[in-house]
Amino acid sequence: MSTPFLVGNGAGFSGDRVDAPIPVVRSLVRRGLPAALFFETLGERTVALAQLERRRDPELGYEPMLERLLEPVLRDCVAHRIPILGNFGAANPPAAARLVARLALRLGLPECRIAVVTGDDVTASIVLDQLPVHEADDSLDMKSARLVSANAYIGAAPLVEALRQGADVVVAGRTSDPALAIAPLVHHFGWSFADWEKLAIGAACGHLLECGSQVTGGVFWDPGVKDIPEPWNIGFPIAEVTAEGGLLITKPEDTGGIVDLRTVKEQLLYELHDPSRYITPDVVLDISGCSLEQVGKDRVAVHGLRGHPAPDSLKVTACFEGTWLGEGEVSVAGPNALARARATAEVLHRRLEMRGLPVRARVDLIGVASVHDSDSGALWRAYEGPEPPEVRIRLAAEGADRDAVDQAAREVLALLCCGTAGTGGARWRLTPRILTRSYLVLRERVPTGVTVRTAREMAA
Amino acid sequence: MTDMIEVPLHAVAHSRAGDKGNRCNLSLMPYDPRLYPLLAEQVTEARVLDLFRHRGATRVTRHDLPLLHAFNFVVDDVLEGGVNGSLNLDGHGKTQSFRLLSLTVSLPRDLLQG
Numbered sequence: 001m002s003t004p005f006l007v008g009n010g011a012g013f014s015g016d017r018v019d020a021p022i023p024v025v026r027s028l029v030r031r032g033l034p035a036a037l038f039f040e041t042l043g044e045r046t047v048a049l050a051q052l053e054r055r056r057d058p059e060l061g062y063e064p065m066l067e068r069l070l071e072p073v074l075r076d077c078v079a080h081r082i083p084i085l086g087n088f089g090a091a092n093p094p095a096a097a098r099l100v101a102r103l104a105l106r107l108g109l110p111e112c113r114i115a116v117v118t119g120d121d122v123t124a125s126i127v128l129d130q131l132p133v134h135e136a137d138d139s140l141d142m143k144s145a146r147l148v149s150a151n152a153y154i155g156a157a158p159l160v161e162a163l164r165q166g167a168d169v170v171v172a173g174r175t176s177d178p179a180l181a182i183a184p185l186v187h188h189f190g191w192s193f194a195d196w197e198k199l200a201i202g203a204a205c206g207h208l209l210e211c212g213s214q215v216t217g218g219v220f221w222d223p224g225v226k227d228i229p230e231p232w233n234i235g236f237p238i239a240e241v242t243a244e245g246g247l248l249i250t251k252p253e254d255t256g257g258i259v260d261l262r263t264v265k266e267q268l269l270y271e272l273h274d275p276s277r278y279i280t281p282d283v284v285l286d287i288s289g290c291s292l293e294q295v296g297k298d299r300v301a302v303h304g305l306r307g308h309p310a311p312d313s314l315k316v317t318a319c320f321e322g323t324w325l326g327e328g329e330v331s332v333a334g335p336n337a338l339a340r341a342r343a344t345a346e347v348l349h350r351r352l353e354m355r356g357l358p359v360r361a362r363v364d365l366i367g368v369a370s371v372h373d374s375d376s377g378a379l380w381r382a383y384e385g386p387e388p389p390e391v392r393i394r395l396a397a398e399g400a401d402r403d404a405v406d407q408a409a410r411e412v413l414a415l416l417c418c419g420t421a422g423t424g425g426a427r428w429r430l431t432p433r434i435l436t437r438s439y440l441v442l443r444e445r446v447p448t449g450v451t452v453r454t455a456r457e458m459a460a
Numbered sequence: 461m462t463d464m465i466e467v468p469l470h471a472v473a474h475s476r477a478g479d480k481g482n483r484c485n486l487s488l489m490p491y492d493p494r495l496y497p498l499l500a501e502q503v504t505e506a507r508v509l510d511l512f513r514h515r516g517a518t519r520v521t522r523h524d525l526p527l528l529h530a531f532n533f534v535v536d537d538v539l540e541g542g543v544n545g546s547l548n549l550d551g552h553g554k555t556q557s558f559r560l561l562s563l564t565v566s567l568p569r570d571l572l573q574g
Contacts, residue, residue: 045544135481219476219554226474262474262489265530269487271478273534275523291527304527322544362547371550372559375540378514396547435544 004240004248005188006035007181007205011069011086012212012236014041018068020212020236025073027238027252029080036184037077039069039086040177040210047174048319048434050091051123051149061092062171067103070169074100075107078168085159085170085180091149093117097171097458104169104455112169112455115162119448120174122441123150128318131439148434150318152441155281155310156202157193158448159183165452174317178206178280181239189243193310199283200307201245207278207285208249208267208302209237215249215267216298217257230256247302248295259298268292268302277308281315281443284308313440322433326359326397326405328412329366331425333390338383340420341365341391345377347419348395351411359399359408366392392425398433406430463569470561472572473499477557482542484553486533486560493529494571500524502565503531511559512538533560 008028010021021037028035041063054061063069066088077084089096097116104112128150151174160183162170170183182202185191191198208215215237217228228234235255240248251259268287272278278285286306293301332340345363352361362377364370367388369379397408409428416426469475473490486508490499505520512520517538522531535556543551550556 220474222474225470262491265489265528266474266476266487268528269478269485269525269530269532270476271480271485272532273480273483273485273523275525275532288525289527290525325547360547364549366549371548371555373548374515375547376514394549396549398545398547433544 002243004033004242004246005185006031006033007184007209007239007241008035008037009040009209009212009237010037010073011039011041012210012214013043014046014063014065016212018065021069021073023252023255024236024238025076025082028082029076034188035082037073037082037084038180039084039088040180042087042090042174044317044436045319045434047091047151048148051319054091059095062090062096062099063088066096066099070100071103074103074112075109078109078112083163083168083170083184085172085183087172087175087180089116089171089173091121091173093171093173100169100171101455101458105459110454110456113167113452114455114458115165115167115170115450115452117158117162117170117172117175117448117450119158119446120151120154120172121149122152122316122446123147126150126316126441126445128316128439131316131441134315134438134440136437145320145435148319148321150316152314152316152446153281154314154446154448155179156183156186158450160187162450162452163187165450167452176281177210178203179282181206181209182282185241193282196283196307196309198245200285200305201241201247203278203280203283203285203307204287204302204305205239205241205247208264209239211267211270212236213257214270215263216251216259217263220263220266226262228256228258232256247305248299249302250299259300261292261294261300264292264300264302279311281310283310312442314443314446315438316441317436317438320435320437322435323398323400324402324405324430325433326409326428326430327394328409328426328428329392329394330412330415330419330423331390331392332420332422334422337389337391338368338387340422341368341393344393344415344420344423348411352397352408355407357404357408358401359397359404361395361397361408364394366394370394402430464566465569465572466564466566467572468561469503469563469565470558472565472567473561475557475560477554479539479543479552482537482539484535484538484556486535486557488531488533488560489529492571495567496526496529498567499531499565503563507563508533508535508560511563515540
């Protein structure tokens with residue numbers, strides 16, 4: 001067996017634990033094998049929120065935790081030739097790259113090579129109306145919709161080009177998540193972009209690692225049922241990949257969490273629909289013949305992956321300004337809490353109706369039924385279980401009229417004086433919503449570009 | 461005759477939920493592979509659809525992965541508009557895996573004590 005290449009993950013979403021990359025890089029350095037580190041911080045709507053930030057300030061619109069994530073690991077990664085890749089550029093990769101350059105200079109790394117990948121932002125370059133629609137939010141009215149952003153999910157090719165040009169840090173926007181793992185593997189092993197079996201290994205590696213701790217115990221642990229060591233210190237994943245296509249998932253030795261058949265199965269199927277067709281821009285991954293093998297403590301080998309040719313089209317997700325969401329909450333506790341909560345819910349619905357506010361509304365009884373419930377409150381209305389010690393009543397209202405939504409949410413606030421006996425702890429807020437619609441576009445219509453410069457050059 | 465016992469899926473299996481738009485996928489894996497065929501018989505598309513009908517779910521498709529001893533349920537229109545349109549606190553539907561795990565199944569007692 002050839003020397004494995006290690007792929008580490010330092011973040012699974014925007015908002016992940018910012019100290020997670022430290023033990024991952026420590027482990028990569030200690031093992032001394034060729035390696036890369038990637039960060040996945042861009043959700044479907046994150047790019048639209050970032051675009052709104054950029055409109056406010058042209059130097060913003062990238063991952064807000066970027067500096068915190070990179071600062072503790074950048075020096076070690078540059079020193080040990082471990083390239084860092086991330087979609088942390090979000091809506092503004094050039095500004096994110098400038099931040100990385102400032103950080104590199106501050107750390108005494110003027111020769112740090114920083115790549116900017118462009119081409120995913122098609123807001124200005126592609127007329128969406130002419131594209132076939134892939135999927136769309138039901139409530140999206142295209143007649144009045146105002147476009148915020150449109151980004152194509154680009155593949156690994158421009159990232160590979162950045163690595164070929166010696167990049168230490170590759171700053172991208174809307175790449176596909178698996179591309180962040182495929183790219184360093186293609187670059188290191190010299191795999192062809194037509195070798196579907198190898199690309200499938202890369203796509204599976206990316207898929208298993210892209211959500212960070214979710215393959216090492218995060219959203220897995222269930223106290224007393226599926227316990228993991230040190231859930232406050234879950235080690236983020238590292239994959240070992242060989243030139244022949246061997247794939248093994250593990251984690252840093254000095255961390256909590258666990259890698260076993262159960263954690264890998266949960267993540268393998270996460271956000272998957274047809275197991276024989278997991279579509280990425282670089283390859284269609286087929287896990288229908290996949291099997292797993294525990295080959296050591298916190299070491300799981302992945303077998304039987306297959307790949308099918310990449311699709312001709314890329315997915316473009318367009319984000320539009322949506323309606324307003326108003327939310328308000330109050331609590332009741334102690335004797336007769338359930339009856340007081342139910343009555344409060346009825347009063348809130350009645351108030352919205354009395355005032356004729358043009359909103360769609362829902363009330364939850366948190367502690368009785370909320371996240372599993374429906375907009376009509378089918379579960380809490382039918383609830384016949386024991387009296388809960390406390391209930392938090394939540395109103396959610398949405399509509400196009402900002403003031404009407406605000407007024408609806410403020411009805412919860414008014415309960416501090418007008419509500420049932422013992423009502424307290426009011427909170428309310430108003431937030432703009434983003435609606436999405438995705439399209440398919442022929443890949444040749446999305447040209448990509450890469451520029452690589454040193455931190456010193458960027459500062460000049 | 462084998463002694464059967466009714467248990468929630470949570471006692472014998474684990475699950476994780478994921479989303480894409482207004483569609484949710486729920487994996488389901490028994491801890492003991494011997495239970496796989498029994499779950500295949502009892503955790504049907506129709507039963508899972510019933511669990512989510514109150515939220516407007518219209519269709520459930522079950523993909524079987526016998527080599528992994530896993531099922532993947534794809535539930536259409538269950539997220540009340542999805543993360544962008546939903547009024548639900550959990551627009552992504554991440555908590556729905558535990559609604560699935562509340563479903564009960566009837567299993568031979570000797571398999572549960574193994």
